[in-house]
Amino acid sequence: MMRDLMNKSINRLLPIALIAFGLVAFSGTDSAAAKKSDAYRYKHDQKVVEEIDKLIRQGWEDNEVTPTKIAKETAWLRRVYLDTVGHIPPLEVAESFLRDKDPNKRIRVIDQLLEDSAYTHNWTTIWTNLLIGRQTPRRTSREGMQKFLREAFAKNRPWDDVVQDILVAQGRYDENGAVNYLLAQMTMRDDGVQATAKTTRLFLGVQVQCTQCHNHPFNDWKQNQFWEFNSFFRQARRVDHRKLDPETGRQVDDYSELVVNNISGPVFFEKRSGLMQVAYPKYFGKEVKTDDSGDRRIALAKSIVNDPNHYLAKAMVNRMWGHYFGFGFTKPVDDMGPHNPASHPELLDFLTKKFVESNYDQKMLIRWIANSEAYQLSSEFNSKNKIDNPAAGELPLFSHAYIKSMEAEQLFDSLLIAANAAGMSKASYAESNRRRNMWLQQFVTTFGTDENDESTSFNGSIPQALMMMNGELVDAATNCKPGSLLHNVVQSDERDTKKIQQIYLAALCRTPTGRDVTAVKKLFRVSRDPIVAYQDLFWALLNSNEFMFIR
């Protein structure tokens, strides 16, 4: 109801609000004001967004679906926060966004989030998990990996440069953090099998792991191609240094490094028939000149960035689209090829081309995606897009947003924001980081799998639910300590209705429905102490599916 009122008053209030926000020249008339407000200096080329919209709309028409309506303001705000900076918006941000009457406010928020330090933090988390997994393998430096990525994302380094650095890295794991990607793939003496499979999958969106032992049953990779690709990694070798622990007198891990061995010649592998074969360095079947006095990985990195097919860019575009929408143009995002046709091949190619032209600018790619019409839509189905259900195996049409489970890190960071943990505890950065890691470790262990599964399937477990219901974190969030959100709200002079609204806004980024209000009233009747009732309400919201899902 509140929102209806607001929408009705928007037109009337618009000029005033715009003046208030300093966006309109003082002497403007109404129409001039509207025009001027368009003058927010876009950081992206709107033509790219228009092309995305056109190609997406084409899919709606071809499949006769009608898109769902635009998402409510704060629902969208919550989504773009979680997708871009990895946590929900704080209460005051949600409140001011609701008040904000600038028609460009969504565009502005995207640009602001891309400059937020939480952006760097979020993408460092995401790529650390992708590159070395959630559980750091032994003799791999998570800190080193994070340091390298933090710098890359903070400076928005071109993605092709970043990947080159990762692929050719040498040195100590603490001094050159980029080596940790390959170190993490080389924990078992497996002749670079894991490094081969993961590199093609992660950076090029091509899955070749089956071809280690036989020709691929679906795509056109052959067994020799696996080993040709593999031969690029054969000179890289890990060296683990140990030292004497003076206290115990035992040898313990010191540091590890990646060095280059000057070996040359082909790689040998065994066909299913038992026949031994040789493989020389080739990139997708193409002969690559390698200077055997140097590191073959350099030749590989060059082949990747100079590849006219732009697999590297395409893989990133598909992954990024999948990150924002829940589904990429292929499912999974890292298995592209003729055997797995894309839902929107033209759009995928277009964005790939644009991404290359932008010099692999990740922030620009996000601007295009997050400003697209499809990303503005609500996550609800309507009666005319029921077939747009990729969770049931259909190709995605992006006629509504798809809900996603929060990742463990998003959940933790969002709980802290909802609780206003920053106001509660004065723990040092190191201390809060330690607590975060402990919580994540517990939560992720209960996830079972280490690989980043699709977040569009719910993979919650009983121990996780127990952890949310009875664990320390939600307990701390709801215990009403001074400085906490709950304390701030409950102790304020506002009326109860307003307090309840604020609690809903803080946790779920929406105001309560009629049903909610009825239930809340009951809750207050049952509890003798209103603080207990507020605590129970907040507990219920933080434990709800609506909190847990990005919608």
Add this chain to the structure above:
Amino acid sequence: MKKNPPGTMNRRHLMSHLAAGAAMTVPAYSFLNHVTANAAEVRRNEKACILIWLSGGPPTIDMWDLKPGSKNGGEFKKISTKGDVQISEHLPKIAQQMDSLSVVRSMSTREADHTRGRYYMHTSYVPNPTVIHPSFGSVISRELGTKRKYLEIPSFVSVGGGAGSSGFLGMTHAPFVVDSNGNIRNVDRDSSKRNRLEQRLAMWNVVEDGFIRSGRGDLPQAHKDVYGKAVNLMRSTQMEAFQVSGEDPKTQEVYGNNNFGRGLMMARRLVETGVPFVEVNLGGWDLHTDVFNTLRDQRLPMLDQGIAALTQDLKNRGMLENTVIVCMGEFGRTPRINQDTGRDHWAASWSAMIGGGGLNGGVAVGETDKDGTAILGKSYLPGDIWATVCKALKIPLNIVHTSKRGRPMKIANGGTPIEELVG
């Protein structure tokens, strides 16, 4: 019939709370609709498997397949048993149960790295970079657990951890980890908090259902289902099964007053409640140094007492016919004794112990050469052990699971039940 423990809420009382909270919405708590099973109700006829996991890789040449007289023979003698098989002199109590248990002496499993071996023995598959195979407990949870609608506690329990993951079978079948005292993280047994919880859940239910109704696909309901199971677990009387302290002190004495003994006792209680797979972890087998003293003074007495007690207890309760016991680790250890009087990793020729569940007891399957370094005749893979377990538990061997990427995976990696055990 056992009464509710003092202070806990009975079902009717609970439902009245829920009804109050859920108002006119859909019937509250559909997940509570089935009748709460009673912990005291013994389910002797249900099939189950108890895996005793010897973490680190046990020197089976000193336990199940001794080579006295060989240069690799070591310090131990072999003794006769109640079965047609001789085992280590330091397993005298198990020797008395060997009419029910058998030894497979021809395991050849190629993975001699801890992580890879643990994975291989638990899943029947060698590690692969892009698929995570389910531990066998998860497979059994899926094949048997899902059919036991009365079961409110998880159907794959790991006592002490290290049981791997449910991989592509999903979290429903993940190992539920407890310590050997039955402590479960984030489950507060303090009954004073129960009323508060009901109040919270009533509110939660309204929000949860609101989102489910909003037309966003199936995931919101999946979330509610998991919470439903967690809540069920918290108030289930079946939770008693974890409380080994409730066991007769005399029984505790028989199993051994240590974590391993308590773990096995808990395993029996869980199986009695209907849990189809329990894994009990016993570490300390990575014996690169001082293997004989450690075995004689520490590892073997504990193992001997525990396994013998478990076998006898299952027998006494009429449960042994339906409960398979498997005892193994990630690999065996080198026949050659190293310079530190230890044995190193060895996957080429080693033994696993298996019995119960109607399998033939007292049998030695396969053999190794006189120095224990090679298998004479047929050898077995982990898939064959698990196929044998499937056979005993009446799980069809033509089941094929599908990985998340659509790859078909045969149950037990297409292994074959071991003839001498199932014939």
